Amino acid sequence: MSSSDGLAVEDVVTTYGAVRALDGVSLHVAPGTITAVLGANGAGKTTLLRTINGLVRPASGRITYGGKDLVRTRVEDVVQSGIAHVPEGRGVITELTVEENLRLGALWRGDRGKSVESLKQMYAMFPPLKDRQQRSADTLSGGERQMLVVARALMARPNLLLLDEPSLGLAPRITAQIMATLRRLRDEQGLTVVLVEQNARSALSVADDAVVLNLGKVVAQGKAADLAADEKLRHAYLGF
Amino acid sequence: MSDAKTPGPDAPETPAGALIAPKTATSSDRFGALSRSTLLRHTLFALVGFGLLLLLIRLLSDYRNTQLAPIALTTCAAAGLTLLVGLSGQISLGNGAFMFVGAYTTALLLEHWHSAHGNLQLIAVFAAAIVVSSLFGGIVGVAGARLRGPYLAGATLALAIGLPQIVNYQHLSDKLGGNNGVVVIAPNPPAGWDIYRWRSVLCCAAAVIVLWFLANVAHSRIGRSLRAVRDDEISASLAGLSVPRLQVLAFVISAGCAGLAGGLLAVVSLVAGPGAFPLALSLGLLAAVVFGGLGSLAGAVYGSIVVTLLPQWSQDVSSALNIHSDKITNNIPLVVYGVVLAVAMLAVPNGVQGALLRLRGLALSRLRR
Amino acid sequence: MFKFLNLTLSGVSNGMIYAAVALALVMIWRATRIVNFAQGAMLMFTTFIAWDLAQQHGVNYWVCLVVAMLSGFVIGGAAERFLVRPVETGPPLNAVIVTLGLFIFLQGLAGMIWGNAQAHSYPPGFSILGYQVGKRTLLFAPNDLYIVISVVILVVLLYLLFNRTPVGLRMRAAAFNPEVARLLGVRVGRLLTVGWALAAAVGALAGILAAGTQPGYVAPSGLFDALLVYGFTAAVIGGLDSPLGAVIGGLILGVALSLADNYIDNNIEGMYAFIILIAVLMVRPNGLFARQHARRV
Numbered sequence: 094m095s096s097s098d099g100l101a102v103e104d105v106v107t108t109y110g111a112v113r114a115l116d117g118v119s120l121h122v123a124p125g126t127i128t129a130v131l132g133a134n135g136a137g138k139t140t141l142l143r144t145i146n147g148l149v150r151p152a153s154g155r156i157t158y159g160g161k162d163l164v165r166t167r168v169e170d171v172v173q174s175g176i177a178h179v180p181e182g183r184g185v186i187t188e189l190t191v192e193e194n195l196r197l198g199a200l201w202r203g204d205r206g207k208s209v210e211s212l213k214q215m216y217a218m219f220p221p222l223k224d225r226q227q228r229s230a231d232t233l234s235g236g237e238r239q240m241l242v243v244a245r246a247l248m249a250r251p252n253l254l255l256l257d258e259p260s261l262g263l264a265p266r267i268t269a270q271i272m273a274t275l276r277r278l279r280d281e282q283g284l285t286v287v288l289v290e291q292n293a294r295s296a297l298s299v300a301d302d303a304v305v306l307n308l309g310k311v312v313a314q315g316k317a318a319d320l321a322a323d324e325k326l327r328h329a330y331l332g333f
Numbered sequence: 334m335s336d337a338k339t340p341g342p343d344a345p346e347t348p349a350g351a352l353i354a355p356k357t358a359t360s361s362d363r364f365g366a367l368s369r370s371t372l373l374r375h376t377l378f379a380l381v382g383f384g385l386l387l388l389l390i391r392l393l394s395d396y397r398n399t400q401l402a403p404i405a406l407t408t409c410a411a412a413g414l415t416l417l418v419g420l421s422g423q424i425s426l427g428n429g430a431f432m433f434v435g436a437y438t439t440a441l442l443l444e445h446w447h448s449a450h451g452n453l454q455l456i457a458v459f460a461a462a463i464v465v466s467s468l469f470g471g472i473v474g475v476a477g478a479r480l481r482g483p484y485l486a487g488a489t490l491a492l493a494i495g496l497p498q499i500v501n502y503q504h505l506s507d508k509l510g511g512n513n514g515v516v517v518i519a520p521n522p523p524a525g526w527d528i529y530r531w532r533s534v535l536c537c538a539a540a541v542i543v544l545w546f547l548a549n550v551a552h553s554r555i556g557r558s559l560r561a562v563r564d565d566e567i568s569a570s571l572a573g574l575s576v577p578r579l580q581v582l583a584f585v586i587s588a589g590c591a592g593l594a595g596g597l598l599a600v601v602s603l604v605a606g607p608g609a610f611p612l613a614l615s616l617g618l619l620a621a622v623v624f625g626g627l628g629s630l631a632g633a634v635y636g637s638i639v640v641t642l643l644p645q646w647s648q649d650v651s652s653a654l655n656i657h658s659d660k661i662t663n664n665i666p667l668v669v670y671g672v673v674l675a676v677a678m679l680a681v682p683n684g685v686q687g688a689l690l691r692l693r694g695l696a697l698s699r700l701r702r
Numbered sequence: 703m704f705k706f707l708n709l710t711l712s713g714v715s716n717g718m719i720y721a722a723v724a725l726a727l728v729m730i731w732r733a734t735r736i737v738n739f740a741q742g743a744m745l746m747f748t749t750f751i752a753w754d755l756a757q758q759h760g761v762n763y764w765v766c767l768v769v770a771m772l773s774g775f776v777i778g779g780a781a782e783r784f785l786v787r788p789v790e791t792g793p794p795l796n797a798v799i800v801t802l803g804l805f806i807f808l809q810g811l812a813g814m815i816w817g818n819a820q821a822h823s824y825p826p827g828f829s830i831l832g833y834q835v836g837k838r839t840l841l842f843a844p845n846d847l848y849i850v851i852s853v854v855i856l857v858v859l860l861y862l863l864f865n866r867t868p869v870g871l872r873m874r875a876a877a878f879n880p881e882v883a884r885l886l887g888v889r890v891g892r893l894l895t896v897g898w899a900l901a902a903a904v905g906a907l908a909g910i911l912a913a914g915t916q917p918g919y920v921a922p923s924g925l926f927d928a929l930l931v932y933g934f935t936a937a938v939i940g941g942l943d944s945p946l947g948a949v950i951g952g953l954i955l956g957v958a959l960s961l962a963d964n965y966i967d968n969n970i971e972g973m974y975a976f977i978i979l980i981a982v983l984m985v986r987p988n989g990l991f992a993r994q995h996a997r998r999v
Binding site: 418422424426476477479480481482483484486487488490491492494495496497498499501502503504506611612613616619620623659660661663664665666667668669670671672673674675676677678679 | 736737739785788789794795796797798799800802803804805806807808809810811813814815816817818819922923927928930931934935938967969970971972973974975976979980983984987988
Binding site for chain 3: 146148168169171173184186193196200201245249
């Protein structure tokens, strides 16, 4: 596996004051794969995504994507590297309409024509959004909001998608729908996904690889299927 | 003079001071949980301070006394504002309006009440000015009780600009003297005192009393309650404190102090007119408080010194730099106030007093090694 | 009856000026959650610049107007970038104090450059002689029509900018949810600066319009301070979050002041503004049309 490909996190330490939220985390995500990041609450999963994206600066360590150093990149510039982040709690801008949220996702590209194309694709992929195009985003239900933020992230035409707890508060049917969409995008477009999830079972069913965090450290990593089969691991860290 | 700086994180403060009796409380205190020793200490400081000031007044020239008097009366207003902004966390830009009320109360009473006992009358008149402006402060406090942050600032700004206009209201303008104001008939100083020194004595006495009073309030249960409300309104009200009542109380006290300052100003300048209460006055007071360090009574003193002497210093600086333009010299104070306010928040959020305390803390920690 | 209507009409053009100031305040509030207490002083300063050009150098009215708005743009942007940015996050008291500092600083600076001794006059854009209807004269002149039309055009342009352009969409996103906006590649800092710059340009327009309504308007302190209070009152009536509310608030205030001036006393306008402001705030501490809920993620 060439380390200039894909996302490489090396020995990252992130602190909030005296607390080490990430305590020397290393992992590698190969392009075109779905990697699940699992673990209990407070294990450092969200902090990992926020550090990758630049919302939080690591105290030490390296993060590169496609060979490019992410630690020195500003948050608003990260999207230009092809990384889209869907934060925890969804991040729908409720004062804007559905369509405005979507168009916002593609603005950084600055190409009007292709954005219109992408918009049509998103409406095709997520019909409920099309029905509510001009409605204010705060009228959407939880599931629809999740669709909106995934669609918005996809409008940026990312090659790496960071998703933080997409299934939180969602009906299983909708979660399954979103997971299926992710799989399809991986297969058809080679989209790389890093999926942070509390619901380990559903995450492991869709992921290729998995990493388990506990108290800021990596306690297991490998193929998703292997981790899912490891009963002791599941009971200790994954809750099933 | 003791200060009322917010205690650091290691001070044993509880917002629910009303519920937990501090160990040093004594039973017969007017100020709630203010310990007898603190009250004594403050009183001692006040008496010694006043004695020193009397000496200073005697030693200084007439000219210097005409500077000391405004410093002292500004201290009254600035100290009151310190309580309001620093201790209770309410942004008020309207204390110039309270000074206005105090000044006019004083002027009108002196105009219509003729008495043989000039200086006793004066004390009564000042007391009346305090009462009237406190009442007015209470009304404003109640009206603004639900306002926070910029809304309260904007409302008090409107007050500062709007209230002085009342002198031109057609039904009141003859009694209030319109733009020319009301002339103040001040009683003669007692035998043996010249007028400038006597004014200094009045103003310094007032300043000492105000500072003594506020220092005691700050250390009392009321002071703790005010700080609690400032720091976390919700927790404070959950702990049983009546937030609106405390906020109105802060306004009342602050307005009373400003009213006294206004009354003194009227007596010192022998007139009460709207021109003495522009917006720049309220903003200058705020600058004094911020400069000295929000929440610090000693800071109110420093700030008042700077704000009062600034026009004179501007003249001196201009002469030294050979600037002969009035328009530049006269506006230096405003520019300095502006810079102080802006820079203070950006660079030295704790003001002069905060800087001094930090230096003292550094020095003490060196000594301990 | 005619008198009442006439007075109402007379209040409309002043009301539109207050609406413009209110709009400037609302724009800044929506972007950075700060009340720009220096707004009055900023527009005083830009009006002085225009006055200087017009009076001392005989420059054309319309060029002066453009210069005023451009200098407003620069001053507003510089203020956000250098003074306000450090206090944007943090206790509201700090931002209030910083903008107040800018307020007095600009007053002092204007005094230094142009002096305090005299209040100067600024020409109106058009005639101030009221329109004639039959035998009666309206309290509404071509200059008032110009004021109303200017502000209406301004409101329309701003609406188009914010709602129909990509940069407007970015600015709204930056204001409503800066963290999410950053994730989407929006340069939040830069856009907040632009927001302040635009707001100050709007304020500059209001200053020029206001200065033409009365002789002796242009001075470092005085009528421009009152304009800040009226603009703030109008913004609060409408709710600091609502641009439409700013316009409605301005109109309400303008008409109310016009009626009060005539039926009660015309020397205490500041008192009326204070009373109206307090009355509104006592009923709705966050303004009449304010949002009831906090911003959600």
